[in-house]
Amino acid sequence: MNPSYLSPEPNTGGVEESETGDAAAQWRHVDPPALSAILSAALDAFSENGFHGASVRDICHRVGVTLPTLYYHHKNKEGLLLDLLEYSTGDVVARAQAASAAGGENCVLQLANVIEAIVLPMTIRSRLAAVEGEVRYLSPENRSRYRVVRRGVEDIVLRIVEDGQERGVFRVIDPRETTRAMLAMCQAIPRWYDAAGPMTPETVAQKYVEIALTMVGCVNEARDTNRAEKIAPNVH
Numbered sequence: 522m523n524p525s526y527l528s529p530e531p532n533t534g535g536v537e538e539s540e541t542g543d544a545a546a547q548w549r550h551v552d553p554p555a556l557s558a559i560l561s562a563a564l565d566a567f568s569e570n571g572f573h574g575a576s577v578r579d580i581c582h583r584v585g586v587t588l589p590t591l592y593y594h595h596k597n598k599e600g601l602l603l604d605l606l607e608y609s610t611g612d613v614v615a616r617a618q619a620a621s622a623a624g625g626e627n628c629v630l631q632l633a634n635v636i637e638a639i640v641l642p643m644t645i646r647s648r649l650a651a652v653e654g655e656v657r658y659l660s661p662e663n664r665s666r667y668r669v670v671r672r673g674v675e676d677i678v679l680r681i682v683e684d685g686q687e688r689g690v691f692r693v694i695d696p697r698e699t700t701r702a703m704l705a706m707c708q709a710i711p712r713w714y715d716a717a718g719p720m721t722p723e724t725v726a727q728k729y730v731e732i733a734l735t736m737v738g739c740v741n742e743a744r745d746t747n748r749a750e751k752i753a754p755n756v757h
Contacts, residue, residue: 548620549638554646568648605652610670633730636678636726651712703733
């Protein structure tokens with residue numbers, strides 16, 4: 522068997538079909554990210570020292586591989602960052618798709634589910650989610666490539682907000698800017714969330730669902746939606 526660092530990088534996943542084939546039941550469960558040994562070491566280095574302060578030699582030392590081995594799989598340090606970003610965001614896209622589908626034709630439930638699906642990884646995998654703060658170090662080409670993946674999340678939320686507006690359920694002036702505001706507040710979570718603090722990931726998700734529903738004018742639904750009992754405890 523090949524060493525873990527020689528294994529192909531995992532697909533952006535985490536939302537896998539259950540034995541019954543029902544992926545919708547899986548989007549709330551967030552396991553630790555299934556990263557290769559090299560990517561795990563890169564995440565540790567970036568979390569501790571930032572992208573600029575981390576060195577490829579240090580990452581190699583953490584894993585016990587040579588520079589040629591690392592470059593073979595990831596080309597350079599920027600390649601490591603891009604792979605982490607695409608893994609993290611691709612996983613959120615998959616979760617959001619499953620969460621939206623689980624809401625059926627109810628746009629309020631769809632939005633609530635999707636915001637929950639976005640927030641849970643932001644808290645449970647806060648170190649991985651925080652890597653997005655290093656996007657500025659990507660080259661223009663890689664930044665454009667990453668934006669394509671990131672746009673997948675925005676498109677899902679925007680579709681729900683526009684659908685709710687057309688049905689007269691949501692009251693928003695600008696669906697696109699409302700969507701961006703929702704995503705911005707979710708993406709800021711890794712900068713302040715403390716797993717040792719008083720709020721669990723489930724509590725944060727519930728609060729952000731209420732805020733999101735209020736943003737689209739569903740104040741009563743936000744107050745009446747008690748998702749604390751619906752949000753299943755996650756595996757950390």
